[in-house]
Every structure is written in C-alpha cells, then in structure tokens.
Amino acid sequence: MLAMNFRGPFRVRADHDKPYPAIEHPEDAIVRVLRSCICGSDLHLYHGLVPDTRVGTTFGHEFVGEIVDIGSDVQKVKVGDRVMVPFNIACGRCAFCQQELYGMCHEANPQATGAGGIFGYSHTTGGYNGGQAEYVRVPYADVGPTVIPEWMDLDDAVLLTDVVPTGYQAAEMGGIQKGDTVVVFGAGPIGIMAAKCSWLFGAERVIVIDQLDYRLEFAENYANAEVYNFKMLEDPVVFIKKTTDSLGADVCIDAVGAEAAGDTLNTLMGRKLLLQGGSTTALHWAINSVKKGGIVSVVGVYGPTNALIPMGNIVNKGITLRAGQANVKRLLPKMIEHVQNGYINPKEMITHRIPLEEVAEGYHIFSRKLDNCIKPVLIPPSAQT
Ligand SMILES: NC(=O)c1ccc[n+]([C@@H]2O[C@H](COP(=O)([O-])OP(=O)(O)OC[C@H]3O[C@@H](n4cnc5c(N)ncnc54)[C@H](O)[C@@H]3O)[C@@H](O)[C@H]2O)c1
Ligand SMILES: [Zn+2]
Ligand SMILES: [Zn+2]
Numbered sequence: 145m146l147a148m149n150f151r152g153p154f155r156v157r158a159d160h161d162k163p164y165p166a167i168e169h170p171e172d173a174i175v176r177v178l179r180s181c182i183c184g185s186d187l188h189l190y191h192g193l194v195p196d197t198r199v200g201t202t203f204g205h206e207f208v209g210e211i212v213d214i215g216s217d218v219q220k221v222k223v224g225d226r227v228m229v230p231f232n233i234a235c236g237r238c239a240f241c242q243q244e245l246y247g248m249c250h251e252a253n254p255q256a257t258g259a260g261g262i263f264g265y266s267h268t269t270g271g272y273n274g275g276q277a278e279y280v281r282v283p284y285a286d287v288g289p290t291v292i293p294e295w296m297d298l299d300d301a302v303l304l305t306d307v308v309p310t311g312y313q314a315a316e317m318g319g320i321q322k323g324d325t326v327v328v329f330g331a332g333p334i335g336i337m338a339a340k341c342s343w344l345f346g347a348e349r350v351i352v353i354d355q356l357d358y359r360l361e362f363a364e365n366y367a368n369a370e371v372y373n374f375k376m377l378e379d380p381v382v383f384i385k386k387t388t389d390s391l392g393a394d395v396c397i398d399a400v401g402a403e404a405a406g407d408t409l410n411t412l413m414g415r416k417l418l419l420q421g422g423s424t425t426a427l428h429w430a431i432n433s434v435k436k437g438g439i440v441s442v443v444g445v446y447g448p449t450n451a452l453i454p455m456g457n458i459v460n461k462g463i464t465l466r467a468g469q470a471n472v473k474r475l476l477p478k479m480i481e482h483v484q485n486g487y488i489n490p491k492e493m494i495t496h497r498i499p500l501e502e503v504a505e506g507y508h509i510f511s512r513k514l515d516n517c518i519k520p521v522l523i524p525p526s527a528q529t
Contacts (some may be wrong), residue, residue, distance in 0.1 A: 146525065147202045147277035148503045153192030154511075158503045162202060165273070165281035170217035173285035175229065178527040179302040180207035180275040180500075182510050182520045184332050184401070185445050189266060190507055193402055193415070193422060193447055196267040203264040204522075205231035206306045207275025208298055211289070220286040227289035228301045229282055230309075230472030233261030233272060236287035247469030252283065258448065260469060268448065276503060278524045290476055293484075300483055302521060303333075303490035308479045310443055310470035311337020311399075315345055317441040317466040318395035322346035327384055327393040327433060329426040331359035331371070333493050333519045334443060335399030339367035340488065342395075351393070353380055353429075355405060358516045366492060374406055384433035392435030400426035401444025414451065421447030431457055431465075442467035496520035499528060 147162040165174055183206055189197045208228045211221055221227060234241050235251035240260075252261025253270040261283075264274015273280060282289060292301045315338050320326055326342040328335045331354035342350045352369040354360050360371035377383045385392055402422025403415060406429075414423035422445075430440045431454055440463055458465060482488040495518045498506040506520045 145278040170215040172215045174213040175209040177209040202273040204274030204276030205263040244474040299491035309475040312341040313470040314338035314443040315341040320345035324394035325349040330399035339369040381432045396430035396434040398442040398444040420451040421449040493519040500524045
C-alpha cells in the first residue's frame with residue numbers, strides 16, 4: 145500500500161513497500177485513513193532526535209478514517225464507522241488506563257516503565273506503524289477509536305486526535321486560576337491551542353512567545369493572545385518579569401520541546417552534538433519567568449536522556465512542574481463539545497493539504513516553516529476528491 149517510509153534523518157518518502165496491515169489480535173481494527181497530520185512531534189523523529197527510530201517505520205499519530213475490518217472481540221465499533229483515533233495506544237484496563245491516564249498505558253508498549261504506546265513514534269513507544277498511510281492497524285479498537293459525529297468535519301476531527309486535547313491539557317496542567325497571567329512558549333499548533341484554551345480556565349492575560357512572526361500573528365488572531373518575538377527581546381525572562389510587576393507569570397507553558405532555539409549552548413548540546421535529550425531553552429525560560437510558587441506545564445517533547453535544567457531555581461522558587469503526553473480519550477467528549485459550541489475551530493489551523501504521495505514535500509515545508517505553514521494535513525488517494 146502507499147505509505148510514508150522513514151529512510152533516515154531528513155529523508156522520508158512515499159512508496160508502496162509496506163504490505164496492507166492485517167488483524168493480528170482479536171481486539172484490532174483496520175482503518176482506511178481519510179486524513180492524517182504531520183505534527184511537531186514527527187519533526188523530532190524526522191530530525192533524528194528520538195532514539196530507536198527505525199528505517200522503514202511509517203510515522204503518523206494523528207489520523208481519522210473508516211473502519212474496514214475488525215477482530216472477533218471488538219464490540220463498540222463496526223465496519224463502516226468513521227472514527228477519530230487518539231494518538232495514544234491504550235488498553236483501557238491497566239491501572240493507568242483505569243485512572244484515565246491513557247498516555248501512560250502499561251500494556252501497549254514493551255518499554256512500559258518508560259513511556260506509553262503511540263502510533264508511528266519509534267520503538268521507544270512500542271514500534272507501531274502510524275497513519276501516514278492508506279491503512280493502519282489500530283490495537284485495542286474498543287478503547288481509543290471514537291465515532292466521528294455526523295455534523296463534524298473530518299478536518300476538525302483529525303485535530304481532535306492530538307492538537308486540541310494536548311493544547312487543552314497544557315492549560316489544564318497549568319492549574320490556571322481566575323485572573324492569572326499565562327505565558328505560552330511556542331506558537332506552533334500546540335502552543336496556539338494552549339493559549340486559546342487558557343482563557344477557558346479564567347486567564348486574564350495570555351502571552352505567546354515565538355520567533356516566527358507569521359505564527360505569532362496567527363496566535364494573536366486565533367487565540368486572542370498578546371504576542372512577542374523573542375528575537376526582538378533582549379532577554380525574554382527579564383521582559384516577562386518587567387511586564388508582570390516584577391513577579392513573573394502565574395503559569396508558564398512549554399509548547400516547544402526538544403528543538404528550542406534561542407540559546408547557543410543549549411542548541412549545541414541538545415540539537416547539534418546530541419549530548420542531552422534536546423535543547424532545553426524554552427524550559428529554562430519557562431522556569432525562570434514563572435513567579436515564585438508558580439506552575440510550569442510542559443507538553444513539549446524531550447528525549448529520554450538527561451538534560452540540563454535549572455533545578456536550583458525550581459527549588460528556591462517552589463515551582464510545581466507538571467508534564468505529560470495528553471490523555472486524549474479522557475478529554476475527547478469535552479473537546480467535541482467545544483467544537484460543537486463553536487469555541488474551538490480546529491480546522492482553521494490547517495494551512496496545507498498535501499497528497500500522501502507528496503509526503504516528503506510536506507515534511508520539508510513543515511520542518512523549515514516555509515510558506516507560512518501552521519499545520520499540514522496529508523490526504524491519501526482514496527480521500528482526494
Ligand atoms: N505532550 C503531548 O502530548 C504532545 C502532543 C503533541 C505535540 N507535542 C509536542 O509539542 C511541541 C510543539 O508541537 P507543535 O506541533 O506545535 O510544533 P511546531 O514545530 O509546529 O512548533 C514549535 C514552535 O516553537 C517555536 N520555538 C522554537 N524555539 C522557541 C523558544 N525558545 N521559545 C519559544 N518558541 C520557540 C518554533 O519557532 C515553532 O513555531 C513539540 O515538542 C511536540 O513534540 C506534545
Ligand atoms: Zn501530534
Ligand atoms: Zn492500559
């Protein structure tokens with residue numbers, strides 16, 4: 145079948161080398177993909193920053209599609225259903241899933257104590273093939289896949305598999321109180337959605353920091369945020385302190401992760417020499433610009449190896465650090481409501497609709513942030529009309 149195929153850092157292609165997936169377990173379903181996205185998380189794989197990303201893997205953890213086959217134990221979905229599939233692969237019954245911590249499922253990944261299972265996200269998260277393909281095997285089909293409501297656009301649905309719940313959870317983990325000032329680092333889809341959702345928790349001021357003006361402009365319009373280009377600020381931390389009565393922000397959100405720019409040493413250590421699990425510049429800025437007793441919420445992804453963070457400042461300021469992969473299934477009902485009531489319009493973020501055959505071009509554009517790209521969606525041939 146036609147699928148994205150990872151050949152090594154900065155090299156992906158679409159080819160027909162992959163066989164059609166088959167039911168391997170009675171709880172599996174096979175989904176014919178109708179839309180899949182490229183995510184900032186895929187860029188960490190594409191840039192060679194995630195260990196054990198094997199040549200031949202198909203990426204893609206954000207996808208929607210139609211169920212074309214189910215295993216004998218599947219009861220809640222049926223052939224013909226159009227479903228959105230959360231990016232976490234979760235069994236639904238382990239101790240973690242029982243607490244709705246679907247991002248930490250203990251059954252879906254052989255490396256269970258380190259991370260949960262994720263579609264198309266290297267062998268560190270289970271080694272599953274992803275949805276940047278014509279078809280994908282979906283384990284635990286009674287748990288993750290959620291039938292797309294009749295009224296919902298597929299372009300909205302595909303962003304509910306990651307971007308919307310992740311942005312929401314970033315704000316939720318921030319413990320935002322009424323009247324708070326929230327600073328979001330990163331104006332990619334995740335940061336923009338975190339900013340948009342911060343208002344839902346009662347924020348009084350939402351600031352977004354990035355270095356790309358076109359994204360900041362988007363964040364200003366879409367999320368009603370105050371925006372600043374850190375390249376224009378002498379020191380973002382000093383700037384944030386000055387603009388918050390010298391106290392610091394109540395909540396800071398890291399929506400950048402391992403590929404943060406802005407500090408030469410961190411870039412060298414984390415992105416060039418790979419001596420630590422990514423560049424921690426945005427995390428430093430978040431820790432240093434939150435107020436004493438404040439909360440830093442981290443949804444940006446980092447590699448599993450050690451990385452430098454200012455631990456002394458965390459202790460001295462009494463900061464609470466919260467982090468995690470979004471527990472998509474837990475949040476889906478609420479997110480569907482927000483799309484229905486019109487507060488969140490996910491598909492407005494989609495700037496590029498790319499045929500799956502041209503996946504390499506999609507990665508190139510999104511990686512280089514060309515052509516004012518916010519979010520690219522891949523369309524397999526059967527869904528191209
Ligand atoms: N925890 C989760 O469940 C989850 C889910 C999805 C994505 N993510 C992660 O969230 C992060 C963002 O994803 P995305 O799709 O928005 O990525 P993206 O690549 O589109 O956006 C990242 C943005 O950060 C900006 N940036 C770089 N250095 C910065 C700095 N020092 N300060 C502020 N901004 C800076 C870039 O210019 C870019 O606009 C990634 O690390 C991704 O892996 C996590
Ligand atoms: Zn994603
Ligand atoms: Zn589980």
